[in-house]
Amino acid sequence: MKNYYLDFVSQKLNIPIKNLNSAISLLEDGNSVPFISRYRKEKTGNLDELALFEIEASLKRYYELEERKDTILRTIEDQGLLTDELRQSIENEVEPTKLEDLYLPFRPKRRTKAIIAREKGLEPLAQMILAQKNDDPEFLAKAYINKDVLTTEEALSGARDIIAETISENAAVRDNLRQHFIRKAFISSQVVKGKEEEAATYRDYFDFSEQIKKCKPHRLMAMMRGDKDGLLRVRVTVETEEMEDIVAKRFVKSRNKAAEQVTIALKDSCKRLLAPSMETETLNYYKELADDEAIKVFASNLRQLLMMPPAGEKRIMGIDPGFRTGCKVVCLDEHGNLLHHETIYPHPPKSEEIAAARKMHTLIEAYNVELIAIGNGTASRETERFISSLRFRRDIKVYVVDESGASIYSASKIARDEFPDYDVTVRGAVSIGRRLSDPLAELIKIDPKSIGVGQYQHDVNQTKLKTELDQVVVSSVNKVGVNLNTASIQLLSYVSGLGPALAQNIVQYRKENGAFKERTELNDVPRLGAKAFQQCAGFLRIPGGLNPLDNSAVHPENYDTVHLMAEKLDTTVSELIGNSALLKKVNIAELVDEECGEYTLNDIIEELKKPGRDPRGKITSFQFDDRISSIDQLSEGMILTGIVTNITNFGVFVDIGIKQNGLVHISQISNTYIKSPADVVKLHQTVKVKVLLIDRDRERIQLTMKNVE
16 A cells, blocks of 8 residues: 555544554455454554454555556546646545546546537637636637637637536536535425325425435435435535635636636536536435445444344244244254244134144153244234243243344245255244344344344445445454354354355365364365464364363464463463463463564453353343233333334334334433434343324334333
C-alpha cells in the first residue's frame, strides 16, 4: 500500500502507521482476521477483529482504486491529453468519487449537445466567451457562421452548450455542489397519481418532505422502495439560486456581455446537467449511509442470535407444531443425530389428545429425552400448553425456539444431503431441535437473510451485506471454537484457514480413521498444509483427547510456553490447567520473548483458568403469559412478559406469545433519550411490556417498556 493511502487509512481508522503496516503484512501473507486478532496481538498492537476487518476492507478498496487509476491514466494517455499535473492529481486521489470527477471530462460519452457544437468548430468561441475578456460575443460569433452554423445566435447557443458541459465536468464545482447537496438538500416524495390504494403501505410518504440529512434511514429506505415499486416519486432538490451562486463564484469573472453568456450557460448546466447528477449522487450517498446502518443492525442481531446459549449435548425432542397437518416430532441423540420421527395430532381438527399424550410418554421414555424444543410458529402456544399439561416421570424442561428459516433449511441441499430419506417436515423439526442444542452450529446452515432479524435486508447493497454477515459468522464460529470430532462440514468451513474443500476432507478423514485424538493429526488430512494448520488449529477442540491443551484455545505453537510455565512452577501441565492459584504465580516477565509477548501470555493464562469455556453462557427457560393466545384476548394497558425477536433502528419487535409480534417504538423503550434500541435491549432478551394500542384490522400491536414494573 502506497504511503499516501496508508496515511489516509491510518487517519480514517485512527490506527498508528506501525500497527497498520503490520496488520496489512499479515493479511497479505494469507493470515485470517480471527487468527491475527487472537494469536498475533504483539504484531498489531492488540487490534481487535472489528479494526482488522476494516483494514481488510480498506486493502481491498485500495487495490480496486489502483486498478481504476491505471485504467483512467491509460485512457487519457491514449487521447494524448495526460499532463504531469493531471497524472499527479489522479495518482494521489484517495476518494473514488473525486477520482471519477477528474476523469469525467475525458470519459467517452454519448453524442451530447456539446459534442455536436464542437463538431461544428465552436470550441474556440466557447473558450473566448468563457475567458470573458471580450465584451462583444456576438461580434466574435460572426466569424463562426458557415454552412453548419447559420446565425450568430446559433453559434452562441452552441458555445453555451460547450460551456455548460465544461462547467458540469469541473471537478472543483462538482465537489462544492456535492457538499452543498449533502448539507442542504431536501428529500420529498409524492404518491403516483391513481395508485393511492395500491400504495397504501406507503401512505406516510404520499406528501412528504424534509431535509435529507435529518431523514431517518428507515424512512429513506421506505421511500426508495416505494419509488422502485413505481408507487412513489422521490426527488432530492436544493434552492436553484444557491446552486447557481456556487457555480457563478468559480466561472463568472466579469460583468460584461461575455459573462452574461456564461451566466446563461451555467443556469442551463445547473438545471440540465448538474442538478440531475447531484440528485442521484446525493441519494446514493444517503442510501449508502442507510445501507450501512441497516447492515450494522442486521449484523448485530445476527451476532446475538448466533451467540445464544446452547443447551449442549442433551437428548432433545424437537416439535414443529401444526393444526391440520399435526405436530412433527423428532427425537435426537446427544450429537443431534435423528433417532426417530412421528406425527401427533393433539389439536383440531383431529383433536387426538389422548393418543398424542400416550405417544409423547412412550417416546420420552424410549429415547431418554431430556429437553423439548417447540417451534414458535403456528400452533406453538397450543402445543406448549399441551406439553405442559402432561406429567412425565422426570423433570423435562420445555423451550420455545425461534423457527425462522427452518423451512428454508429443510428444502436446502444441505438438508437433503444430511437427510436424503426424509421429507421437509422431518428436516424442519430436526432443525428446531438442533437449534436448542447448539444454535450456532445449526443457524450457519441457513442464509442469514432468511433468519428474520434484519431490516430492509433485500433493499441494501447485497455485496456489502453478504461481506458483513459472513464476517459475523466467521467471527462467531472462531470465538466459540469447534469440536473437531462432531462438527459438520458447514461449521468447519467457517473455521479460520479452512473452507468447504478442507472441511470436507476433515470429515472424510474422520469417517475413515475415526475420531481425532490430537490436533497434530490434522497434518495427515489431505491437502491441509502447514499454513492451514497454523490458521485453524487454535480454533479446533478435541474434548478428551491425548493432550489436554487440545481442548483449549491455546495454539499448538505456544504449547512449549505452557510446558515452561509448568516447569518453572514445578508442576505438570495437567495440574496447571484449571488451577487459578497456581496460574497466579506465573511470572510473565520470565516468559516473554520475541514470539510470545505479554498479550499472548495473558491470553494463555486466562484460557488455562477455564479451558474450553463457552463464551455463550447458559441457557434459561421462559414461559409466556397463560392469559392470552391470540390478539383478540389482548386489551390496552395489559402488562405482559415477552422476548425481543428483532431489533431495528426505529424500535424492537417483541414476541408476547401470539401470532403477531408487537412493536416497541424507540421512543417507548426508555424514559431517557437513546440513540439506538440496541443500546438498551438485546436479541432474545426477556422484557416486560405494556400494551398501548391494538389495531386488529391490520393486526398490529403497539407496546411500551416505559414505566412498566
